Amino acid sequence: MQLSLDRARPAPPAAAGPGARxxxxxxxxxxxxxxxxxxxxxxxxxxxxxxxxxxxxxxxxxxxxxxxxxxxxxxxxxxxxxxxxxxxxxxxxxxxxxxxxxxxxxxxxxxxxxxxxxxxxxxxxxxxxxxxxxxxxxxxxxxxxxxxxxxxxxxxxxxxxxxxxxxxxxxxxxxxxxxxxxxxxxxxxxxxxxxxxxxxxxxxxxxxxxxxxxxxxxxxxxxxxxxxxxxxxxxxxxxxxxxAPSPQELETAQAVLAAAAGSGGRITTVDGAMVGPPLVEAARAVVRRAECAAALTTTLTMKAS
The missing domain is CATH 3.20.20.60 (Phosphoenolpyruvate-binding domains)
Structure with missing residues (x-):
């Protein structure tokens, strides 16, 4: 079998698949x-x-x-x-x-x-x-x-x-x-x-x-x-x-999401710091990391026992 290195027929994009930490x-x-x-x-x-x-x-x-x-x-x-x-x-x-x-x-x-x-x-x-x-x-x-x-x-x-x-x-x-x-x-x-x-x-x-x-x-x-x-x-x-995010990271992220929800999506503040859409999205990512980490830790604990 020969592997052709030409680019005449590019392949379609592939999904990256589920995140694996x-x-x-x-x-x-x-x-x-x-x-x-x-x-x-x-x-x-x-x-x-x-x-x-x-x-x-x-x-x-x-x-x-x-x-x-x-x-x-x-x-x-x-x-x-x-x-x-x-x-x-x-x-x-x-x-x-x-x-x-x-x-x-x-x-x-x-x-x-x-x-x-x-x-x-x-x-x-x-x-x-x-x-x-x-x-x-x-x-x-x-x-x-x-x-x-x-x-x-x-x-x-x-x-x-x-x-x-x-x-x-x-x-x-x-x-x-x-x-x-x-x-x-x-x-x-x-x-x-x-x-x-x-x-x-x-x-x-x-x-x-x-x-x-x-x-x-x-x-x-x-x-x-x-x-x-x-x-x-x-x-x-x-x-x-x-x-996994630290407890402080998770607490801050949850506060950002709560403030964003209370402001109706407008720019708001948390502990005196301005919070806009990029920080809200970052907070969502922290919460997702926490959820994934909790599930993964449970799995690894079960495997080790």
Missing amino acids: TWLVTPGITPAWFASAVGSGAEAVLLDLEDSVPAEAKAGARESVLTFTGRCPRSGGGPLVGVRINSVDTPEGVRDVAAMADGGLWPDLVVVPKVESGDVVAAVVRSVRAAGAATRVWALIESPRAVLALPDIVRTPGLAGVLFGAADYAAAAGCRITPRAMWYPRSQLVTAAAAAGIPAVDSPHFSPDPGELSRETLEAVELGFAGKVAIHPRQLPVIAQAF
Whole structure:
């Protein structure tokens, strides 16, 4: 199977799908972990065929991953189940897409790594659409060249969202994986994604310290990321809690909505501060975050017990 990189037949836009704050990535070389990952309470589960799988194990991992995703139900309230394929600029990436197409084994999500232009994303989108699959295609942004190409990448028809890969970015840029070093690429990613109307999901955190994970996730929330990737199930509750608004945030949001309702939609004040339509919409977003976080926390608590 050949992946055409021309833009002669652009694919129609794809819906980004339900918001997923908690993502869990699992190596494709460990099929014994797949079911527990799906049952972890994460809202999206990624089975990895790229970095976690050595070259000699690619074929076996591909078969295990696609057999599993092919059996996963597409309803019932479970997580989205996706696959991070190999770069489509490599033979293994082409084989990954060909295996999905030939076997009709399309997952909920396909994450395309090493994206540095919209062309490679468009090629995968076309393969998905040609098969009549409902799979959403996401781009993994993990190099300085990719960050500079974001305006082109996020305009790719059919792109459902973008993820950030901090480790590969730091290696390519020659910088450390610190909050200060990652502010620029993360801000650029969130800005480009917001302009295109698609979600952005933050990179995994690699330290075992839950306090560091919490601080980094709070930064992701402040920047505007829709979710964050975990590399172990124990990170999921920390991520979920960080995405939940604080009691003070929720109280302020509820006060803003009450004042807006009492003013009949006109500009009003809360605690002496002027409140207009943008702040009202932001308050609605906080309330929605609180509702989603409460449901997610309940799910993760039940899974852990």
